[in-house]
Amino acid sequence: MSQLNNKVFHALGSDTRIKILELLDEGEHHISELARELRISVPVAAKHVNILEEADLIDRRIFGKTHVLKPKRKNIYIAMNAFAPTKSIEVEKGTTLLDALRGVAAIKVQKKGDREVIVSTDGEEGLYVYEINGEFSEKSVKNCVLEKDTTIEWKKLEPVTKIKLDIHVKE
Incomplete structure (x- = not known):
């Protein structure tokens, strides 16, 4: 299994990260919004976001101090192909x-x-x-x-x- 697949499966192994992807699927969010909706601290949300980024499952755009996130759907679908x-x-x-x-x-x-x-x-x-x-x-x-x-x-x-x-x- 490739290193990227290992990162993807690690990233998808957390209920919190799955919930983050579900929220991002509804629309772009910034980290503090995700933290508020998930009732976790911003540093904890940022840690989960970093893991999703390392697995190439989300995009981050930076506007000043605001980090806006959205899912990389194509990469999520590619990860699912590993089960074929x-x-x-x-x-x-x-x-x-x-x-x-x-x-x-x-x-x-x-x-x-x-x-x-x-x-x-x-x-x-x-x-x-x-x-x-x-x-x-x-x-x-x-x-x-x-x-x-x-x-x-x-x-x-x-x-x-x-x-x-x-x-x-x-x-």
Whole structure:
């Protein structure tokens, strides 16, 4: 495991630091705000913030004596990728990604409009996308033909709220 991963998992091993990330997910805060909301001292909050910074999970911008913090969501998502299993398979040249996937997982395919899409992998329903060697592909898994050694990252899109809207309609 890399040194950065060790720092990330150490940083996420504290309820206080998790709460800090949750507060920052709601919007930018400065350290004294975090301390007040968490009912801890500013030095203790600063210590937790430093650990989150060392793990590259938050950004800090300094305006005079005020330190404004926000989460680095991309790095949090990258840390979660450490839990993805890796499976190695060998296929014939010209095999489709769909056939390769069928060789390692139980796939459920459903027709959506004019396309067939995978709606379940190993019994887990959801919306799936894939990357080929780190790049998203526009091709369907049925039309993605494997011609050389390739790394595929099969990703389930999780319903993570990006923004909440509390809409009030006037009569």
